[in-house]
Amino acid sequence: MTNKDITNIEDIKLLVDTFYSNVRKDELIGSIFDEKIGDRWPEHLEKMYRFWQTVLLDEHTYSGSPFPPHKQLPVEKEHFTRWMEIFTNTVDSLFAGPLAEEAKLRGQNMAEMFNHKIEYFRHEAKHPLL
Numbered sequence: 001m002t003n004k005d006i007t008n009i010e011d012i013k014l015l016v017d018t019f020y021s022n023v024r025k026d027e028l029i030g031s032i033f034d035e036k037i038g039d040r041w042p043e044h045l046e047k048m049y050r051f052w053q054t055v056l057l058d059e060h061t062y063s064g065s066p067f068p069p070h071k072q073l074p075v076e077k078e079h080f081t082r083w084m085e086i087f088t089n090t091v092d093s094l095f096a097g098p099l100a101e102e103a104k105l106r107g108q109n110m111a112e113m114f115n116h117k118i119e120y121f122r123h124e125a126k127h128p129l130l
């Protein structure tokens, strides 16, 4: 049987819960999340439901700045690559359709943008222009 597409907030919750459960088991990036988030996982998951609900369902429940919390994390390209692998595998294991494709595209774009911004800030800190 083929999977259905992402259509409502229950789908978003399933996607987010499954994704972070997979992330936490990952030996490369799991501990980066756990060390930073500690006992705040319920709040983080609630926030991520709202983030993906806003991005995918066009229901504007998230207001915030996604990038700043990532700026100081010990992450490089390989971590974002792993994030994307887990995200892609999670989406494909649960859903299929235009919104599922959109989720992967948005995830990919943001992972690349975060990575570029982090590299830029690190380079700038080492070689200031002024």
Ligand code: HEM
Binding pocket: 029, 032, 033, 036, 037, 044, 047, 051, 063, 064, 065, 066, 067, 069, 070, 073, 075, 079, 080, 083, 106, 107, 110, 111, 114
């Ligand atoms: C290896 C890659 C990544 C790591 C290690 C990471 C880690 C984290 C951590 C630890 C937080 C919580 C910060 C806190 O509350 O103290 C967070 C928040 C968040 N992350 Fe990531 N993240 C990664 C990639 C991404 C990507 C690619 C996206 C976009 C699709 C994303 C979207 C968000 C959003 C929206 C928040 C909430 C920001 C807010 O506070 O409003 N993350 N991330």
